Amino acid sequence: xxKIENLHKSYKMGNNTLHVLKGIDFKVDQGELVAIMGSxxxxxxxxxxxxxxxxxxxxxxYTLDDVIIKDLDETKAARYRNKFLGFVFQSFNLINYKTALxxxxxxxxxxxxxxxxxxxxxxxxLEKVGLKEWxxxxxxxxxxxxxxxxxxxxxxxxxxKVLLADEPTGALDTTTSFEVMxxxxxxxxxxxxxxxxxxxxxIAKMCKRIVRLKDGVIVEDKNVEQVLAxxxx
Amino acid sequence: MNSLKKIFxxxxxxxxxxxxxxxxxxxxxxxxxxxxxxxxxxxxSGSAKGLDNGFERQFQKVAMNSMFVWxxxxxxxxxxxxxxxxxxxxxxxxxxxxxxxxxIKYIVPRNSRGSFGGGEPANIVRNNNSGNYAIxxxxxxFRKIATQDIYDGGRFINEEDIKNNRKVCVIGERTASDxxxxxxxxxxKYVRIDNIFFKVVGVLFFRQGSPFDSDSDVFIPFxxxxxxxxxxxxxxxxxxxxxxxxxxxxxxxDVKQMLKRIHRVSPKDDxxxxxxxxxxxxxxxxxxxEGMTFLSLVVGIATIIAGIIGIGNILLISVKERxxxxxxxxxxxxxxxxxxxxxxxxxxxxxxxxGILGIILGAFVLAGINxxxxxxxxxxxxNPTVPIYFVLGALFIMVSLGTLIGLIPAQRAISIKPxxxxxxx
Numbered sequence: 001x002x003k004i005e006n007l008h009k010s011y012k013m014g015n016n017t018l019h020v021l022k023g024i025d026f027k028v029d030q031g032e033l034v035a036i037m038g039s040x041x042x043x044x045x046x047x048x049x050x051x052x053x054x055x056x057x058x059x060x061x062y063t064l065d066d067v068i069i070k071d072l073d074e075t076k077a078a079r080y081r082n083k084f085l086g087f088v089f090q091s092f093n094l095i096n097y098k099t100a101l102x103x104x105x106x107x108x109x110x111x112x113x114x115x116x117x118x119x120x121x122x123x124x125x126l127e128k129v130g131l132k133e134w135x136x137x138x139x140x141x142x143x144x145x146x147x148x149x150x151x152x153x154x155x156x157x158x159x160x161k162v163l164l165a166d167e168p169t170g171a172l173d174t175t176t177s178f179e180v181m182x183x184x185x186x187x188x189x190x191x192x193x194x195x196x197x198x199x200x201x202x203i204a205k206m207c208k209r210i211v212r213l214k215d216g217v218i219v220e221d222k223n224v225e226q227v228l229a230x231x232x233x
Numbered sequence: 234m235n236s237l238k239k240i241f242x243x244x245x246x247x248x249x250x251x252x253x254x255x256x257x258x259x260x261x262x263x264x265x266x267x268x269x270x271x272x273x274x275x276x277x278s279g280s281a282k283g284l285d286n287g288f289e290r291q292f293q294k295v296a297m298n299s300m301f302v303w304x305x306x307x308x309x310x311x312x313x314x315x316x317x318x319x320x321x322x323x324x325x326x327x328x329x330x331x332x333x334x335x336x337i338k339y340i341v342p343r344n345s346r347g348s349f350g351g352g353e354p355a356n357i358v359r360n361n362n363s364g365n366y367a368i369x370x371x372x373x374x375f376r377k378i379a380t381q382d383i384y385d386g387g388r389f390i391n392e393e394d395i396k397n398n399r400k401v402c403v404i405g406e407r408t409a410s411d412x413x414x415x416x417x418x419x420x421x422k423y424v425r426i427d428n429i430f431f432k433v434v435g436v437l438f439f440r441q442g443s444p445f446d447s448d449s450d451v452f453i454p455f456x457x458x459x460x461x462x463x464x465x466x467x468x469x470x471x472x473x474x475x476x477x478x479x480x481x482x483x484x485x486x487d488v489k490q491m492l493k494r495i496h497r498v499s500p501k502d503d504x505x506x507x508x509x510x511x512x513x514x515x516x517x518x519x520x521x522x523e524g525m526t527f528l529s530l531v532v533g534i535a536t537i538i539a540g541i542i543g544i545g546n547i548l549l550i551s552v553k554e555r556x557x558x559x560x561x562x563x564x565x566x567x568x569x570x571x572x573x574x575x576x577x578x579x580x581x582x583x584x585x586x587x588g589i590l591g592i593i594l595g596a597f598v599l600a601g602i603n604x605x606x607x608x609x610x611x612x613x614x615x616n617p618t619v620p621i622y623f624v625l626g627a628l629f630i631m632v633s634l635g636t637l638i639g640l641i642p643a644q645r646a647i648s649i650k651p652x653x654x655x656x657x658x
Contacts, residue, residue, distance in 0.1 A: 049652050053651075054655070055239040055652050074568070074647070075569055075570060078566050081564060081566050082566020084563065087564050093557065093560075093561045095558050106562070106565055107566055109248075110562075110571065115244055213323055
């Protein structure tokens with residue numbers, strides 16, 4: 001599903017060049033649930049941003065669903081993101097003047113799906129995350145866990161190939177974190193490929209595979225025994 | 234085109250309404266800026282039009298392209314005549330001018346005593362009342378040039394009066410009140426003008442046409458005037474009205490040039506014939522009104538532009554505020570083009586709403602001023618309106634400037650990379 005070869009990325013900071021990713025080779029198959037771990041500055045977010053086409057690579061090759069991702073201009077990147085990827089952010093990033101339903105239907109709007117159909121799809125995804133009754137509520141009326149579930153519904157609504165979660169539980173307490181992880185695991189069980197960036201060990205253990213980054217290189221890549229989040233909920 | 238399709242897409246508008254509703258204060262302030270601009274524009278140009286109409290109303294009873302021409306004395310010796318000769322205008326000059334100068338619509342010879350043209354005013358007696366009043370010898374066509382309103386029951390001099398040298402007269406309203414009792418109708422009564430009895434056939438409603446007019450003027454048929462004062466073919470001066478599309482200044486030149494030929498005066502002699510061109514003065518006043526209209530356009534449009542720049546400014550700030558939201562939209566698959574169209578449409582939409590509100594408000598104020606000044610007949614202000622093409626022009630300017638100014642925040646919005654937008658906490 002995802003294939004990354006010899007990925008390099010550096011940032012210019014004034015006169016200094018910060019070499020963040022120093023040759024990453026990395027492959028994710030369909031239906032995997034991968035945790036990307038590392039301390040801050042290890043390059044895990046940069047990797048996710050490149051996978052998410054929010055950032056451009058300097059060197060190497062990135063293939064997503066057998067499509068080589070290159071020569072990205074903003075319009076092309078936006079189309080790919082819309083078609084291939086779903087994003088879940090640490091700070092939810094819901095649009096605060098839109099209701100839960102409108103937030104979930106937003107990626108469908110950019111896919112050019114008709115309003116009525118859009119709302120039906122959005123509502124079905126809200127139901128999936130257990131928030132059908134909250135469809136008309138604004139984000140400010142939802143708890144943190146609910147917001148993240150709306151965000152997951154939004155990421156799923158566009159039927160992406162890959163779900164990218166950047167510290168999805170970073171702003172949540174433990175119980176809520178496990179609820180969100182439970183949801184992510186269930187989505188994964190349905191066959192969705194998911195990448196989770198986290199620095200929390202217990203969250204990483206709920207994935208099927210852990211990739212550890214340190215100073216821009218992969219130091220460990222192992223499959224793990226998945227801990228089911230539902231046990232803690 | 235894709236963006237054109239977007240304009241008519243209900244979803245696009247829902248996105249725009251959403252973002253506009255979210256920022257109520259911003260929306261209100263933005264709207265006030267442009268609203269004020271178009272309000273000033275409408276109120277000013279409407280008032281200028283009102284002034285224009287007002288002047289036109291005040292002049293409506295005078296043929297606006299009319300002039301007087303009279304004889305003075307020569308200043309250049311010519312054709313054997315020495316300097317200082319005083320040519321007399323003659324009745325036959327009228328026919329020649331009418332035939333030779335096609336731009337002349339009406340040409341009316343007039344004579345008078347006690348006013349323009351000299352002579353003693355007529356002594357008019359009625360019972361025990363008497364007074365001295367300026368007297369005019371006139372043709373019926375005079376009314377074509379300077380509209381004379383006669384009080385009900387009366388009439389002006391007509392063709393029969395001219396043909397039969399009738400001893401009839403039209404008197405001014407002050408003359409009527411001087412000579413007759415307040416409850417008396419002068420029409421059909423007799424007065425003595427320089428010891429000859431005349432029948433009063435009408436009382437004139439006074440309206441200032443030229444500076445020489447007075448509310449006590451007395452009018453008798455031209456032919457009767459000839460007999461009474463023994464003037465023969467002498468003409469005091471000519472009243473000439475040109476066709477509406479004629480150049481009055483040119484007609485004035487042509488008439489004087491023709492008179493010089495008839496009366497054997499040097500073509501270079503500028504003093505032999507005098508003239509007073511109402512059309513020229515009218516043009517000057519209308520030019521002033523047009524200047525006012527122009528000024529109001531300039532001021533109004535400048536104010537609109539200021540308002541639209543305000544919109545751009547506020548949208549620019551709001552784009553900064555919305556960096557994160559726009560980043561999320563981009564992450565969810567909004568292309569730069571879609572973001573750009575949205576910001577521009579927000580700008581245009583705000584501009585149009587503000588513009589329409591401003592037009593309505595301006596129209597209300599104009600209606601208010603109109604209601605207040607409708608009874609003030611002396612004040613040159615009538616029916617203040619704004620021509621529809623002024624309004625459409627302003628709307629067009631607003632939409633195009635709204636688009637242009639919207640481009641700045643839109644460009645700013647898409648220059649922010651989604652990753653940077655999302656990183657911003």
